Amino acid sequence: MSKGEYGDGNVDHKTLAIDILQSLNRASGRIEAIQQILRHLKRHLKVSATAIRLKEGPDYPYFVFDGFSDVHIEMENSLCGKDRDGNILVDESGVPVLDCICGRVIRGNTVPAEPFFTEYGSFWSNNTDNLLSDTDPDELGETRDVCNGQGYLSVALIPLIDKTGTIGLLQINDKEPGRFNEELIWFLEGLGESIGIALAHQEEENRTKEVEAERRNLLYQYRLRISQLDTLYRISKIHENKDISLDETLNMITNLIPGALQHPDIAVAQITVEDKKYSTDRKGEPEYRYSAIIQSYGVVLGTLAVGYTEPAPEEYKGPFLEEEIKLVNLIAETVSRVVEQAKGGDWNRSIDQYALVMDKDEISHIIKLVAEDTAISEMDREEFDINDLPTDTSQTMDSYLQLTHSLEVNRALIQKLRNLVSGE
Numbered sequence: 001m002s003k004g005e006y007g008d009g010n011v012d013h014k015t016l017a018i019d020i021l022q023s024l025n026r027a028s029g030r031i032e033a034i035q036q037i038l039r040h041l042k043r044h045l046k047v048s049a050t051a052i053r054l055k056e057g058p059d060y061p062y063f064v065f066d067g068f069s070d071v072h073i074e075m076e077n078s079l080c081g082k083d084r085d086g087n088i089l090v091d092e093s094g095v096p097v098l099d100c101i102c103g104r105v106i107r108g109n110t111v112p113a114e115p116f117f118t119e120y121g122s123f124w125s126n127n128t129d130n131l132l133s134d135t136d137p138d139e140l141g142e143t144r145d146v147c148n149g150q151g152y153l154s155v156a157l158i159p160l161i162d163k164t165g166t167i168g169l170l171q172i173n174d175k176e177p178g179r180f181n182e183e184l185i186w187f188l189e190g191l192g193e194s195i196g197i198a199l200a201h202q203e204e205e206n207r208t209k210e211v212e213a214e215r216r217n218l219l220y221q222y223r224l225r226i227s228q229l230d231t232l233y234r235i236s237k238i239h240e241n242k243d244i245s246l247d248e249t250l251n252m253i254t255n256l257i258p259g260a261l262q263h264p265d266i267a268v269a270q271i272t273v274e275d276k277k278y279s280t281d282r283k284g285e286p287e288y289r290y291s292a293i294i295q296s297y298g299v300v301l302g303t304l305a306v307g308y309t310e311p312a313p314e315e316y317k318g319p320f321l322e323e324e325i326k327l328v329n330l331i332a333e334t335v336s337r338v339v340e341q342a343k344g345g346d347w348n349r350s351i352d353q354y355a356l357v358m359d360k361d362e363i364s365h366i367i368k369l370v371a372e373d374t375a376i377s378e379m380d381r382e383e384f385d386i387n388d389l390p391t392d393t394s395q396t397m398d399s400y401l402q403l404t405h406s407l408e409v410n411r412a413l414i415q416k417l418r419n420l421v422s423g424e
Contacts, residue, residue, distance in 0.1 A: 079102055286308055
């Protein structure tokens with residue numbers, strides 16, 4: 001037979017094998033490795049198109065391809081047989097049925113006695129026109145005829161095998177007839193086995209890296225959470241200390257906040273209450289700022305702002321995690337209570353001044369609203385047994401103290417408003 005009928009005898013198998021194996025060793029991931037493999041095959045074999053299918057769920061879609069048209073990929077991407085309703089067909093064992101000759105090669109349903117199959121389980125043809133016209137359909141099996149319809153006369157399908165079995169398929173197509181011979185197919189089968197083992201090993205390494213990355217992330221999150229809880233504990237101790245002034249309290253709380261954030265070395269915080277500002281020792285204009293309101297009974301007293309002086313990765317809100325946003329809001333609530341307690345006298349006087357412009361009906365309405373809020377809080381406290389909680393749960397303790405404080409303030413407000421109504 002002629003050289004064209006048996007393929008190009010000038011293929012340098014050794015150089016091709018070295019190029020592919022080096023690509024497998026050097027590539028950073030499966031996609032990059034497969035892209036380089038297909039480029040090497042296309043360049044060395046001088047063929048029209050190359051592709052690799054890999055298992056994905058029940059199917060074996062094209063993972064990477066080079067030279068095939070979008071129309072071809074759209075028609076041939078899925079191998080799963082489907083019924084009229086679009087449901088995947090399965091065999092007696094419940095295994096999805098794979099269509100066409102690609103499916104036969106992947107499932108190992110080949111017959112070595114047929115000239116177009118090999119002992120290894122590969123398929124190859126140097127002229128698909130002749131194959132379809134001269135072969136008994138029962139021997140060839142049901143085909144979609146897409147490769148032939150797209151003008152590919154030379155087609156080779158090589159199973160990719162690792163220790164677990166067939167993981168995919170190497171496909172090589174050309175529009176010229178006679179591009180393959182037995183020696184080349186034998187070489188590609190050995191290469192396919194090496195590719196299958198290397199890809200499986202690379203996938204295992206990737207999974208190991210993902211598990212390790214997840215472990216590191218969990219450890220990081222654990223340490224961050226410990227830091228946040230420690231900050232809340234320190235703030236609660238400052239709050240409990242009645243021997244320090246409001247200025248000292250707010251300064252100390254401000255300087256504790258950066259240590260609870262992801263990037264404490266570049267974090268800054270500032271508490272603003274009325275006309276006073278309390279800032280961290282570290283100076284610098286933050287690249288991104290998040291602010292929480294400090295308020296007392298609907299009256300805005302100031303803000304608590306945090307930020308980073310250098311760019312940081314994007315997270316839930318700017319560079320801040322969702323947990324950090326919740327933490328800042330919780331600290332702002334704590335600061336609100338600190339300011340409330342420190343400015344109790346001023347607050348009571350503001351109630352007196354405000355009451356001068358309200359009539360008795362308005363004051364009675366406010367009493368009703370505050371009383372309802374107090375009653376709801378009382379019911380919450382009945383279900384809240386502090387003795388059932390661990391002694392080191394500072395955040396829960398802080399919530400309990402907040403509830404107790406709110407009840408006391410509400411009761412005092414109700415009595416004060418009642419006195420105003422009665423004229424006392």
